[in-house]
Amino acid sequence: MSDTTQVEPAETRDTAYEPQVLALICERSVPIAELVDAESRLRDASNVFVLRFPCSGMIKPALAQLALEEGWDGVLVVGCAVGDCHFREGNLFARERFRGDRAPNKFRRMDQRRVALLWRAIPEGDRFLETVREFNAQLVELGPNVRNDDGKAARRR
Amino acid sequence: MSLQPIDSVARDDLYEPRSPYRRFLRQITIAQVRLERWLNELVSYEQNPFYFHGAIPTFVFWMLVLSGLGLLFYYKPTVNESYESLQYLGIVPFGGAIRSSHRYTADIMLIAVYLHILRVYITDRHRDYRIVPWLTGVGLLSLVYIAGISGYLLCGDERAWGLTYQIRAALRSVPLLGTGLDTFFLGGREISDFTVVRFLFFHIAAASLIFWMLWMHLLRIRRPFLVVTMGIGAAVIGLTLMVSGLWPALSFAPVANPLDPPAGYALGDWVFLPGFILLSLPAIGPTLFWGVTLVFFGLLLAVPYLLRDTRKNIAQVVRDKCVGCQLCAIDCPYAAIQMVPVWNERKNKPDLLAVVYPPRCSECGVCVGSCDFDAIELGSMPYARLEEMVRDLAPRRDAAAAEAAGD
Incomplete structure (x- = not known):
């Protein structure tokens, strides 16, 4: 009896916490239509909301940063397999920008642990979902994104 | 509410292609990507030859230019000496190797070019804004054929003259222009030393035009991948040397008198010369040859116009x-x-x-x-709407999370 009262609160808080993830996805990489429900959430991981882009090269770090400031616990950036971008260089540029090697980058102000870059091709839906689960586990370990009184995440400077 | 930032017919068609042709293209694209990902596991994406499909023909072309320059020092473009000057290469140190590699890199180049065309088509990268690279690419293909076939005409052996007479027959069968084309091809009414010089000109001019057309081919591409990795380069060179060592390129029998058409010859090359099987058919040969050639290149030119996307998001x-x-x-x-x-x-x-x-x-x-x-x-x-969308999602996310917690 006493054991349960001591242990329970912490555990329930841990299991109840579900990280909220925003996925910015290149529409030519993983087959989004098959993976997403009517609400634009992943069917197999309903905590992941999906925004799709014509190419991962369109996704700039400022957008990921905005998402973190808006209180998302994690941001997933998904592009085609490295070496094979439909638009030649989109995924290379996205990778360089998020690594801070190419303008514009604002990566230093972001919590890098909460941003994951993924390069997956069309037939790799399953591998993509696997990585999403890994990323979720990593975010659970990190805990919720710190938020200020106004509900927005604190800026890291 | 839809969260798709880009809404256009073409992009929706990415997932549920409406026309059978689009569905076909989508399916072969997926098959190709699967193949490439599998190869990535074997050789890593940095060495995947599929990712260098355009760089490999360029690299092979440079190999051809270099070995061709080597041959130019020994080649004598006359009717009587062209055959002998190539035989002499057998005595020159590395002469045979350079000749063999010149011949086999040409085959490798045409095969690599066809693989390049196929991949560009299969991955749906051949139309709309890529129309100029595609059309100049068709031009490049025809130049590769001209350079390759005229290369065989330079050897001065049975096959060279056999091919010459077949091409003459084909040219003469062209209505109205026939005799003019024949004279242009031979550099005179009959075969003479000028003929061989002209063949050499066709060969080198086509190669030079490839440079010029390659420039147009790449004009609309900001950073073309033109350099292969050490691994791929070594593999191509290794393959060439291996084939050259196993089957050295040698001339066929010499002809007694080039002014008489040779009785027969062996084709000996299945990459550049299959068209000549058509030409050797009696009577209908030339017609069939021109028909097949025109249909083939016409189809190549028409392919990018089979499917056009609506352009909403310029x-x-x-x-x-x-x-x-x-x-x-x-x-x-x-x-x-x-x-x-x-x-x-x-x-x-x-x-x-x-x-x-x-x-x-x-x-x-x-x-x-x-x-x-x-x-x-x-x-x-x-862009403001994109940021707005990220902001708008936050309340929906929180509502969903609250609902999940409530369950």
Whole structure:
């Protein structure tokens, strides 16, 4: 009896916490239509909301940063397999920008642990979902994104 | 509510292709990507030859130019000496190896070019804004054929003259222009020393035109991949040397008198010369040859027009926001953005302004990602709306989380 009262609160808080993830996805990489429900959430991981882009090269770090400031616990950036971008260089540029090697980058102000870059091709839906689960586990370990009184995440400077 | 930032017919068609042709293209694209990913596991993406499908023919072309320059020092373009001068290469140190590799790299080049064409087609990268690379590519293919076939005419052996007479027959069968084309081909009414010089000119001129057309081929590509990795380069050179060692390229039997057509010859090359099987058919040969050639190249030219996308999302510059930093012009993969000077009254000097050239725009949004000032956006998707969408999602997310916690 006493054991349960001591242990329970912490555990329930841990299991109840579900990280909220925003996925910015290149529409030519993983087959989004098959993976997403009517609400634009992943069917197999309903905590992941999906925004799709014509190419991962369109996704700039400022957008990921905005998402973190808006209180998302994690941001997933998904592009085609490295070496094979439909638009030649989109995924290379996205990778360089998020690594801070190419303008514009604002990566230093972001919590890098909460941003994951993924390069997956069309037939790799399953591998993509696997990585999403890994990323979720990593975010659970990190805990919720710190938020200020106004509900927005604190800026890291 | 839909969360798709880009809404156009073409992009929706990516997932549920409506026409059978689109569905077919989508299926072969997926098969190809699966193959490439499998190869990535074996050789890593940095060495995957599929990712160098355009660089490999270019590399092979440089090998051809170099070995061809070597041959040029020994080749004598006359009727009587061309055969002997090539036989002499057998005595020259590495002469045979250079001749063999020149012959086999030509085969490798044509095969690599066809694989390049196939991959570009299969992965749906052959139409709309890529129309100029495709059409110049068809031109390049014809130049490769001209260079390759005229190369066989230079050998001065049975096959060379056999092919010459077949080509003459084909040219003469052309209505109205027939005799003129024949004279142009031979450099006179009959075969003479000028004929061989002319063949050498066809051979080298086609190779030179390849350089010029390659430039047009790459004009609309900002950073073409033209350099192969050490691994792939070594593999191509190794393959060439191996084949050259196993089956050295040698001339066929010499002819007694080139002025008489040879009785018969062996084709000996199944990469460049299959068209001559058609030509050797009695009576209908030339007609069939021209028919097949015209249909083949006509189809190649028509392929990109089979499917056109509606263009809704061409990039647009927001003039008030553009600071002229050139980042988008540098990053645009298709050189669709140019910086033009615009006179600034206040500063009394010109500012730079990004200008999009619509036919080149692929609607990929790389420029949107490159702009730090939100000054360029895709037609139907202002950048502000994208940020708004991220903001709007937050309440929905929280509602969903609350609902999940409530369950």
